[in-house]
Amino acid sequence: MPDTPKRTVFYVSDGTGITAETLGHSLLAQFPEFDYDEVRAPFIDAPEKASDLVERIERVKRRTGLRPIVFSTLVQPAVVAVLHRAEAHIVDLFGTFLGPLERELGMPSTHAVGRFHGILDNRSYQRRIEAINFALSHDDGIIQDGTLDDANIILIGVSRSGKTPTSLYLAMQYAVKAANYPLIPEDFERKALPAPLKLHRAKLFGLTIAPERLAQIRQERRPNSVYASLENCRKEVEEALALMRREGIPWIDSTTKSIEEIAAVIMQHLQKMQKYADL
Amino acid sequence: MPDTPKRTVFYVSDGTGITAETLGHSLLAQFPEFDYDEVRAPFIDAPEKASDLVERIERVKRRTGLRPIVFSTLVQPAVVAVLHRAEAHIVDLFGTFLGPLERELGMPSTHAVGRFHGILDNRSYQRRIEAINFALSHDDGIIQDGTLDDANIILIGVSRSGKTPTSLYLAMQYAVKAANYPLIPEDFERKALPAPLKLHRAKLFGLTIAPERLAQIRQERRPNSVYASLENCRKEVEEALALMRREGIPWIDSTTKSIEEIAAVIMQHLQKMQKYADL
Structure with missing residues (x-):
């Protein structure tokens, strides 16, 4: 008897994926009944890599019949745009919060990759x-x-x-x-x-x-x-x-x-x- | 000559504050020109503690003349409500993402404190x-x-x-x-x-x-x-x-x-x- 398929959760990042994973664990811990498989997808720093990832997400969706959940800290607009083609529930950290922060601080953000452990x-x-x-x-x-x-x-x-x-x-x-x-x-x-x-x-x-x-x-x-x-x-x-x-x-x-x-x-x-x- | 006052960034949490801090660092790294002071406010797990914190945020605002930025992973509705009284730019992780996740997963979240390192x-x-x-x-x-x-x-x-x-x-x-x-x-x-x-x-x-x-x-x-x-x-x-x-x-x-x-x-x-x- 095959197992009931679980939803798959993707942690997607152009860097290490630590922030995406911390964010995802923290949110999903509020759903103790929710059982899921995890996939880490770090270093997605070019549109082609995002395309491959979208295909992977689609494959998982076809196999399980369930829409994957994606926690993303992608920041480059061209890469983000590709990810958003995926048939998935996307929790987009930067897309959600950067705009309001730009307005509050009165300065543009750099949309630069891997700043978290960058030169600064x-x-x-x-x-x-x-x-x-x-x-x-x-x-x-x-x-x-x-x-x-x-x-x-x-x-x-x-x-x-x-x-x-x-x-x-x-x-x-x-x-x-x-x-x-x-x-x-x-x-x-x-x-x-x-x-x-x-x-x-x-x-x-x-x-x-x-x-x-x-x-x-x-x-x-x-x-x-x-x-x-x-x-x-x-x-x-x-x-x-x-x-x-x-x-x-x-x-x-x-x-x-x-x-x-x-x-x-x-x-x-x-x-x-x-x-x-x-x- | 006194220094120009900086904005103050608060990391607010009902637990350790690690997620709030990770979230904040990650977002603010996109603003390399932005110079700020940091305050950690962990273990804010009751409305009275949130009230004290709101007073602290207001004091900082009066002293600096600048609206503080608050990264929050508070999850209890009664505590969150108090925080939202503060005159600050609040980046609210759970308030933003939990609702859509509840609808996607078709189950309620627990709104329970400190789940991140909980029993599970x-x-x-x-x-x-x-x-x-x-x-x-x-x-x-x-x-x-x-x-x-x-x-x-x-x-x-x-x-x-x-x-x-x-x-x-x-x-x-x-x-x-x-x-x-x-x-x-x-x-x-x-x-x-x-x-x-x-x-x-x-x-x-x-x-x-x-x-x-x-x-x-x-x-x-x-x-x-x-x-x-x-x-x-x-x-x-x-x-x-x-x-x-x-x-x-x-x-x-x-x-x-x-x-x-x-x-x-x-x-x-x-x-x-x-x-x-x-x-």
Whole structure:
């Protein structure tokens, strides 16, 4: 028995397609019942490529009997015109919003391809790469250049509380230099912050996590170890929280949050500290 | 002399604000002459928060004498209604596109907050975290679990050709497990692929880079070293290219490409190999 055909969703762009895909995921997430196949079509930067794509869209329509949905960030008028020949529901980002923005700003848009990561972005692009390298060389308590002076933020928390992915995401998305430093049982016994952190108290930000979830994550890494036992996780989380409270360090619970959400909270914190007015 | 006031751009969301910011950056990149200040306003998930924000927008307008631009991914009707009271140019993603999509799909949208990384996404979210951990434990020739069997792709290239940031981006954006393996002078002398790579030839993908750019990047790391000298960079890049050609390994030039662009090319390659029809 053949499957019922699904609708196909196309993400069409003259560049990488990241914006088209982000836009599409975001809109379609409002239709949880809607089940679909996905096709990425990046680098559609000439009318001939758009023609090939239109044929592909038509083929999918004939095969499934269903009108495809197209999320497009095409910007060149000649290429856009070809796409609009397709028998599909087209969500056209630039076609919809650029005209009104041109009128509001009182200036024409360039209709130039791939501006998103173009020349203008170069400085911020370099900053993102530097921030990624910083996160990697200051991961898990490593202090490669002997100092945390350059860190914008230092994430602390018990092992596997989400510090590393969050540091990397802060670097990639926001060009923020995030170091991360694990809190280990020795720190709790000493009842004091690890020495390298004492100098940078204002940059510290804590991640905590429900002990049950932590035990689950650690089990996958080291099954049946003391490290992964619920009892040990409970104790570590409790002591880390006590330390953060005692030292007045802001923290959030990562248990039910995505990296994106944790990072957005941290960005708000940085903005409040007035250190990131320029980000 | 005071600066001429700039327009202020707000990214408003009931979640993290990533989509609103992506949308705004993408549209504003079409106006390279337009200079602006940015304000992120995430987690606007109640009418009272929207009221505070509207006041903030009005204050900015009074201070600068210029109508702010607002990129919004608010989805709850009661919150959206409050925002629309602001004297601003509002680019409303959901308000614009959800209605037509509802009619096309023949189903109502949920108007639910924070769907982007909601429950539906959970499986793919776990896959992204696993892919990040994979990239970190298979970075720079490390083969932590003794095998590259689980890799979806293995990036090869000379030191500092962009392998690590690309691997991390593939993991975060696409949940692709990317290992990376540096090509070093010993490999060129041997005139053969490093042993661990021979078993996985079909997964190899090369990054090359202009020797001038490579020398520049390496200079920042190790000034005045042989490693960073233009002569040495030229030789390494040439030999790496010869090796990739000899072995029939696909490759791209990373010199003028962003991580996002390199990753999009790699995703196309993976799709062509039919291994990623499900991504």
